[in-house]
Amino acid sequence: MTKVVLSGSLKAKAGAEPELDVDARTIRELLTILEERYPGLANDLEQGVAVSIDGQIFRDDWYREIPPDAEVFVLPRLAAG
Amino acid sequence: MPLDQDSNASKRDFKVVGSRPMRPDGVDKVTGRAKYGADLYAPGMLVGRVLRSPHAHARIKGIDASKALAAPGVKAVVTAADFGSVRRSLRDVLENCLAQDKALYEGHAVAGIAAVDAEAADAALALIEVDYEILPHVTDVEAAMAPDAPLLREDMITSGMDPAPTKPSNIASFMELGHGDVAKGFAAADIVIERSFKTEATHQGYIEPHACLASYAQDDSADLWCCTQGHFVVRDTCAQLCGMEVSRLRVTASEIGGGFGGKTTVFIEPVALMLSKKSGRPVKIVMDRAEVFKATGPTSSTAMKVRVGATKDGRITAGAAELCYQGGAFPGSPIEFGAMSAFACYDLENLHVSGYDVIVNRPKQAAYRAPGAPMSTFAVESVVDEVADRLGIDRIDFRLKNASRNGSQSAYGPKFGTIGLVETLEAAKAHPHYSAPLAPGQGRGVACGFWFNFGGQTSVALNVQMDGTIGLSLGTPDIGGSRASMCLMAAEELGIPYDRVRAIITDTASLGYNDTSEGSRVTFSAGMATIAASRDAVVKLCERAAKMWGIPADAVVWENGEAKPSGSNAGEFDPLSLADIAAKAGNTGGPIAGHSEINADGAGVSFATHLVDSEVDQETGQVKILRYTVIQDAGKAVHPSYVEGQFQGGAAQGIGWALNEEYIYGEDGKLQNAGFLDYRLPVASDLPMIDTVIVEVANPGHPYGVRGVGETSIVPPLAAVANSVSAAAGVRLTHLPMSPPRVRAAIDDARDGGKLAAE
Structure with missing residues (x-):
């Protein structure tokens, strides 16, 4: 199980605990679990979120592997100028 | 082929990367031939x-x-x-x-x-x-949050609140982030300073x-x-x-002719x-x-409260902020990024930031360089400066004592990897600017800033032409000299001179998908794709040389722009240049091209420290910027002149935001200053030469160590200028822009009532 933290508005939208236990080997598996478990995240997941694995932020890479002991944060999708 | 990842990448011995050649689009732009x-x-x-x-x-x-x-x-x-x-x-x-x-x-x-x-x-x-x-209309962020405010959308219920409100409002969403226990942190502090701040909306101000x-x-x-x-x-x-x-x-x-996110x-x-x-x-x-x-896209205007506590020895025990950003008439202000960036420069045990995304009767905000970060950083860095002053600790030493370092937990959650904030602070302290004497009536400001940067989907094609020159097809509009930077990286990989590579931005039918040129991503991600495409071409060039020599492809190496036989069984052949191989391409297998289609991840975050000296006319409230120095971590500067240009541009736009630029609305809800005569952008005569120092702490996520540079440079200026002007005026300025009437009013208030805060 990987410890996952939903950051910023995502936690409130999910109505989730501060830290989740998720059995996911890839970002895709993580997002699928979030989609099933937290309907309040549907809009954000449709528009895209960012996932930080051990401090490295990924925006689109579904099949990036999540190491078993990784520090994982789900962040609002980054926008920029 | 996998690209190497090396934390010392920016220290390798580059041949052309790091030089300062003329940009390929320069002649067109100075002769008027360029088409806008x-x-x-x-x-x-x-x-x-x-x-x-x-x-x-x-x-x-x-x-x-x-x-x-x-x-x-x-x-x-x-x-x-x-x-x-x-x-x-x-x-x-x-x-x-x-x-x-x-x-x-x-x-x-x-x-x-x-x-x-x-x-x-x-x-x-x-x-x-x-x-x-x-x-009825409402254009002010705080007025729009009032219970009796006119509603833009009668059915909008604030998301992110627990319990959810039962009545509609102009607050689209609420968010919180943080860690630790701020109540405990403030209780442990010897000094706590809390202030309220406002910033007005500005436009990206592109000339075209x-x-x-x-x-x-x-x-x-x-x-x-x-x-x-x-x-x-x-x-x-x-x-x-x-x-x-x-x-x-x-x-x-x-x-x-300029975009800056807009x-x-x-x-x-x-x-x-x-x-x-x-x-x-x-x-x-x-x-x-x-x-x-x-x-079109102005920034958010904001109302913010920031609280910082610290012990006498200069350690911050807690930080807290409440941020309200209006995003125009649609949800989507950059409140999350403002909240995530606000305290990113500091390694804090106890942090709490809350944010409100508010809609008002103004144009839909659009991204503007590091969207959301300059405003919240202004508020936090103003209070940090004041805490340092109150404790009698040098402002840079105070920041160094609390700075985020490798492995620090970021304000937005994850631990930082390899970052260069401390290096920028140390460079600032050692810079002659920081120790130069100031005259009476002048003030010096310092501030730090952070931005995420990102990568994204990128596609590059590299064509070897019949004479051995290279055509590089890119899909990321060149908003800051990127064609030159891509040519440099292709030349570096191929081992040929810069002027043998020519880059164009293709139309959408001619190349795979590319994300927008935003997020300080182009030199990072298009550069990564260019390097990969070049290496793909080198493999093919070696295969063609092997065919021409009749030896196995793995017996050929590419060195200094030439194919050479390598190994005991390769045989003795004169090297084949890129032009030699290209001339025979039609006989050895057809056109030679390298390609790369990637989803570039691994963009390193970046930090900057800015120094600024200003002088305030006590009678008129007018501010003159006397000296400005930008010190920023670029990871690796591929074309240092364009990196410096990004530093200077960010500082110039930030100075405008800090001092004069402002959307002014009348009681009728109409914009009063929709033109450059009344909306005051800084012009050359308003600014000193902006000095730059490029710090290079390699980003391990890029083969050359590149970090994005385009946005971080606009994050510190609002705070740096405010700290400088506050020092010069003798009163803390808390409302941007610090236009002459606002500065004069703050000085008058301080004289009359001994107030510390403006307005």
């Missing part, structure tokens, strides 16, 4: 104009275009009714392009018209009859207005030329809005396409400056 958005023409082209709401908030009860359509020379009129339904994520984009049941701000587009010339279009515009029911030319054909294919930071995104967005197959729309990006979305492009479809003729729309101000 308004420079395209087509046979039979019509002139497009947009009818805009004169009201800040009004229900649209009906639009009658019959008189306009009957006017001489008019060929088409479009309204929102001409567009079909679109998926949820594009609904606001479409409604911002053309109002639906309500005009949500002064300048909101209501209809588009196409006529044979400008006179006919302007005359017919006045003939479109719109039946408005004027509604939005412009486009659309040509829709009878077979439902179309061409669109426009000024944009991301023509692939324009294509995909417009195709969906206009109900087209994506492959039938080809978009070509013009040269760009040209990452669409405004007039779908309108021009639909007008062209209805009229059967090409349609060109060019915004005037007032339209740019009234209807």
Whole structure:
């Protein structure tokens, strides 16, 4: 199980605990679990979120592997100028 | 092939990367040959104009275009009714392009018209009859949050609150982040300072207005030329809005006269396409400056509270902030990024930031360099400065003591990897600027700033030409000298001189998808793709040389722009140059090209420290910037001149934001200063030469160590200038811009009442 933290508005939208236990080997598996478990995240997941694995932020890479002991944060999708 | 990742990448011995050659687009730009958005023409082209709401908030009860359509020379009129339904994520984009049941701000587009010339279009515009029911309006972020504020959307319930509100409001969403226990942290502090701050909305201020030319054909294919930071995104967005197959729309990006985030979305492009479809003729729309101000992306204005506690020895025990950002008439202000960035420079045990995304009757905000970060950083860095002063600790030493370092938990959650904040602070402290004497009436400010940077989808094609020169096809509009940087990286990999590589930005039909040029991503991600494409080409060049020599491909190495036999069984052959191999390409297998299609991840975050000296005229409140130094971590500067240019540009725009730029609304909800005479951008005579120091702490996520540089440079200036002006004026300035009336009022208040805060 990987410890996952939903950051910023995502936690409130999910109505989730501060830290989740998720059995996911890839970002895709993580997002699928979030989609099933937290309907309040549907809009954000449709528009895209960012996932930080051990401090490295990924925006689109579904099949990036999540190491078993990784520090994982789900962040609002980054926008920029 | 996997790209190497090396934390010492920026220290390797580069041959051309790090040099400062002339940019490939330079001659075109200084001779006027370069084509910008308004420079395209087509046979039979019509002139497009947009009818805009004169009201800040009004229900649209009906639009009658019959008189306009009957006017001489008019060929088409479009309204929102001409567009079909679109998926949820594009609904606001479409409604911002053309109002639906309500005009949500002064300048909101209501209809588009196409006529044979400008006179006919302007005359017919006045003939479109719109039946408005004027509604109460609100333009101030705090006023919009009041319980009795006029509602923009009667059904909007704030998301993110627990429990959810039962009544609608103008607060689109609420968010919180943080860690530790702030109550405990503040209780452990010897000193706690709390202040309130406000910043006004500014515009990206690009010199080139939005412009486009659309040509829709009878077979439902179309061409669109426009000024944009991301023509692939324009294509995909417009195709969906206009109900087209994506492959039938080809978009070509013009040269760009500035974007800074404001040209990452669409405004007039779908309108021009639909007008062209209805009229059967090409349609060109060019915004005037007032339209740019009234209807395209300003930043958020904000109201913020920040609280910082520290012990006497200079350790911050807790930080807290409440941030309110308005995003114009649509949800989506950059509140999350403002919240995530606010305390990112500090390694804090106890942190709490809350944020409100608020809608008001103003244009939909658009991204502006590091969206959301400059404002919250202004507030936090102002209080941090004050805490340092109150404790009698040098401002840089105080920041160094609390700075985020490798492995620190970031304010937004994850632990930082390899970062360079400490290096920028140490460079600032050692810089002669920091120890230079100041005259009476002058003040020095220091501030740090952070931005995320990102990568994204990128596609590059590299073609080996018959004479051995290289054609590089890129899909990321060049908004800061990136063509030169890509040529440098291709030349580095191929081992050839810079001037043997030529880069162009292709249209959307000629290359795989590319994300927009935003997020300080181009040198990072297009550079990564260019390196990969170059290495792909080198493999093929070695294979061709092997064929020409009749030896195995793995017996060939590429060194200094030549194929050479390598190994005991390779045999003795004279090296083959790129030109030698290219000349025989047709006989050895056909054209030689390298490709790369990647999703670039691994963009390293970046930090900067800025120093600024200013002088305040106590009688008039006018501020003069005397000296300015930008110190920023670039990871690796591929073309140092353009890195310095990004540093200087960010500082210049930040100085404008800090001192003069401001959207001013009247009681009627209308913008009072929609022009460059009344909206005061800094000009050359307002600014000193902005000094720069490039710090290079390699980003391990890039083969050369590159980090994005385009956005971080605008994060510290608001705070740095405010700290400098506060020191010079002898009173803490808390409301930006620090225009002469505002500074004078703050000085007067301090004299009269001994107040520390302005306003």
